Amino acid sequence: xxxxxxxxxxxxxxxxxxxxxxxxxxxxxxxxxxxxxxxxxxxxxxxxxxxxxxxxxxxxxxxxxxxxxxxxxxxxxxxxxxxxxxxxxxxxxxxxxxxxxxxxxxxxxxxxxxxxxxxxxxxxxxxxxxxxxxxxxxxxxxxxxxxxxxxxxxxxxxxxxxxxxxxxxxxxxxxxxxxxxxxxxxxxxxxxxxxxxxxxxxxxxxxxxxxxxxxxxxxxxxxxxxxxxxxxxxxx
Amino acid sequence: xxxxxxxxxxxxxxxxxxxxxxxxxxxxxxxxxxxxxxxxxxxxxxxxxxxxxxxxxxxxxxxxxxxxxxxxxxxxxxxxxxxxxxxxxxxxxxxxxxxxxxxxxxxxxxxxxxxxxxxxxxxxxxxxxxxxxxxxxxxxxxxxxxxxxxxxxxxxxxxxxxxxxxxxxxxxxxxxxxxxxxxxxxxxxxxxxxxxxxxxxxxxxxxxxxxxxxxxxxxxxxxxxxxxxxxxxxxx
Numbered sequence: 001x002x003x004x005x006x007x008x009x010x011x012x013x014x015x016x017x018x019x020x021x022x023x024x025x026x027x028x029x030x031x032x033x034x035x036x037x038x039x040x041x042x043x044x045x046x047x048x049x050x051x052x053x054x055x056x057x058x059x060x061x062x063x064x065x066x067x068x069x070x071x072x073x074x075x076x077x078x079x080x081x082x083x084x085x086x087x088x089x090x091x092x093x094x095x096x097x098x099x100x101x102x103x104x105x106x107x108x109x110x111x112x113x114x115x116x117x118x119x120x121x122x123x124x125x126x127x128x129x130x131x132x133x134x135x136x137x138x139x140x141x142x143x144x145x146x147x148x149x150x151x152x153x154x155x156x157x158x159x160x161x162x163x164x165x166x167x168x169x170x171x172x173x174x175x176x177x178x179x180x181x182x183x184x185x186x187x188x189x190x191x192x193x194x195x196x197x198x199x200x201x202x203x204x205x206x207x208x209x210x211x212x213x214x215x216x217x218x219x220x221x222x223x224x225x226x227x228x229x230x231x232x233x234x235x236x
Numbered sequence: 237x238x239x240x241x242x243x244x245x246x247x248x249x250x251x252x253x254x255x256x257x258x259x260x261x262x263x264x265x266x267x268x269x270x271x272x273x274x275x276x277x278x279x280x281x282x283x284x285x286x287x288x289x290x291x292x293x294x295x296x297x298x299x300x301x302x303x304x305x306x307x308x309x310x311x312x313x314x315x316x317x318x319x320x321x322x323x324x325x326x327x328x329x330x331x332x333x334x335x336x337x338x339x340x341x342x343x344x345x346x347x348x349x350x351x352x353x354x355x356x357x358x359x360x361x362x363x364x365x366x367x368x369x370x371x372x373x374x375x376x377x378x379x380x381x382x383x384x385x386x387x388x389x390x391x392x393x394x395x396x397x398x399x400x401x402x403x404x405x406x407x408x409x410x411x412x413x414x415x416x417x418x419x420x421x422x423x424x425x426x427x428x429x430x431x432x433x434x435x436x437x438x439x440x441x442x443x444x445x446x447x448x449x450x451x452x453x454x455x456x457x458x459x460x461x462x463x464x465x466x467x468x469x470x471x472x
Contacts, residue, residue: 028395043402068357068437072308072334098308099335099437101359101404121304123337125361125433127401128393157364159264165363166279166433168337197361197402199435201304201335 004132004152006228009189010111010179012037022107022193029103036113036211036234039105042067043197067203070098075202076119082207096120097203106131107193111179114234115212119171120200126165129194130156130180134232136212136220139172147222150229154180155194174212174220176232240368240388242464245425246347246415248273258343258429265339272349272447272470275341278303279433303439306334311438312355318443332356333439342367342430347415350470351448355407356436362401365430366392366416370468372448372456375408383458386465390416391430410448410456412468 018026025031031039074096082093106113106129117138124133137149155177156163161184169175181189211234217226254262261267267275310332318329342349342365353374360369373385391413392399397420405411417425447470453462 024396029401043404070311070357070437072311075306075308075334098311099357099359099435101402103402121306121335123335123359123433123435126363127361160260165265165431166337166339168279195401197359199335199359199437201306201435201437 004154006132006134006152006232008112008178008231009181010108010191012111013109016109018107018109025105025193025195026107029105031103031105033110034104034113036116037106038110038113039107040102043101043103067097068099071095072098072202076208079207085207087206091205093207096205096208099199099201100203101197101199102204103195104198105193105195106177106179108179108191111191112232113175113177115174115176115217115229115232116234117172117174117210117212118200118204119208120202120204121171122169122175123199123201124155124167124169125197126155126157127195127197128157129191130154130163130182130184131177131194132180133167134176134229135169136174138174138220139170147225148220150221150225155196156180156184158184176229178232240390242368242370242388242468244348244414244467245417246344246427248347249345252345254343254345261341261429261431262343265341267339267341269346270340270349272352273342274346274349275343276338279337279339303333304335307331308334308438312444315443321443323442327441329443332441332444335435335437336439337433337435338440340432340434342413342415344415344427344429347427348468349411349413351410351412351453351465351468352470353408353410353446353448354436354440355444356438356440357407358405358411359435359437360391360403360405361433362391362393363431363433364393365427366390366399366418366420367413367430368416369403369405370412370465371405372410374410374456375406383461384456386457386461391432392416392420394420412465414468 026039029041031041034040074094078093133153133155135151140149143149154163155167159165179191179194182191214233214235217229217233262275265277267277270276310330314329369389369391371387376385379385390399391403395401415427415430418427450469450471453465453469
């Protein structure tokens with residue numbers, strides 16, 4: 001597996017306030033809480049104008065325009081269960097936007113993103129901070145010893161030490177992430193947050209997304225690893 | 237237009253060496269010189285394995301696997317001139333990879349990317365450094381006074397000052413960029429380079445890309461603005 005310690009450095013605290021610096025980032029980017037944990041916003045894709053209003057790249061105005069206007073045929077088989085998922089107005093399951101982009105931000109008081117999966121590929125790129133990503137390769141055959149392959153890596157700006165600035169996760173993998181202190185060696189365990197961009201190809205739809213259900217880990221990775229990773233599963 | 241000064245802070249110098257810090261980034265990410273100026277590498281898209289070899293996200297190994305394996309129908313009309321462009325082995329003009337991703341790096345001795353255009357959308361995200369982007373909206377009607385709309389903005393990590401961490405450029409725009417000093421206010425004009433990721437949707441092909449030809453600016457933006465921007469046009 002790996003020598004990366006799979007233990008939280010920060011504990012979620014729903015009552016607490018973000019630090020002023022962290023709060024300034026949340027406000028400057030108009031971020032809102034994300035159901036996976038952390039904060040996010042869908043970012044505008046247009047550089048152009050609507051009527052007389054010039055629209056700047058990454059300018060946030062409404063949900064429809066956050067999406068790549070290019071539609072492509074959906075590469076995914078229709079899932080009957082998806083009819084039960086929330087859907088955007090105008091969504092047609094035969095098509096997908098070519099891509100969608102968001103900011104995603106883990107902070108000391110919202111420090112983890114719980115295991116979830118998308119049918120599309122996600123390109124992640126780092127703006128600031130450090131964290132750990134944990135992937136469960138649920139789409140691969142079981143390992144010889146049983147259970148799915150688990151992959152962990154550190155994302156951060158120290159590329160000379162192998163920290164990743166860009167990491168691409170193909171569809172079908174369960175993914176979780178958690179915040180690390182900014183200073184890898186220091187004794188002060190503080191963080192200005194882990195701020196990244198994510199571009200999903202084809203574009204994000206609720207019906208292509210699912211959480212790892214509570215209690216679902218042992219069947220995927222075996223009892224021992226399930227206990228190690230249980231804190232990264234969304235509570236039912 | 238804008239109050240951003242369209243003058244170089246750094247001058248390209250083909251003979252000089254990069255600083256040790258800049259060189260460390262180039263080596264850690266296996267970057268190579270880019271025809272637009274700056275450095276780049278196509279990054280691996282796979283998280284998985286090929287035979288017995290585990291493949292990590294962003295691990296660089298060969299050109300074929302750098303690309304999203306998902307193919308989509310090409311949304312672009314066939315361009316007869318594209319038969320004259322260099323093509324990847326196996327390229328079929330009726331299809332495109334759903335996306336491709338690269339690192340792109342401007343440095344003090346390779347400090348600008350000259351005007352070029354792609355038919356697809358490009359999602360840019362910042363890792364480090366500061367710079368200016370200049371867009372010529374060649375796909376829009378002429379402005380009332382004549383010439384195409386020009387847009388300029390600063391990319392950098394100071395989001396509170398409006399610097400952009402993520403900027404999305406739709407297809408059909410001419411785009412140039414140049415490096416700014418890391419410290420906006422300081423007297424020392426130094427830079428560790430502007431390092432970004434770019435994800436192109438649909439994926440990059442030479443036949444979807446062109447440079448603004450030398451002498452092509454006046455017809456697009458008029459004589460006065462053409463003189464101001466001429467240093468960002470690739471020499472013939």
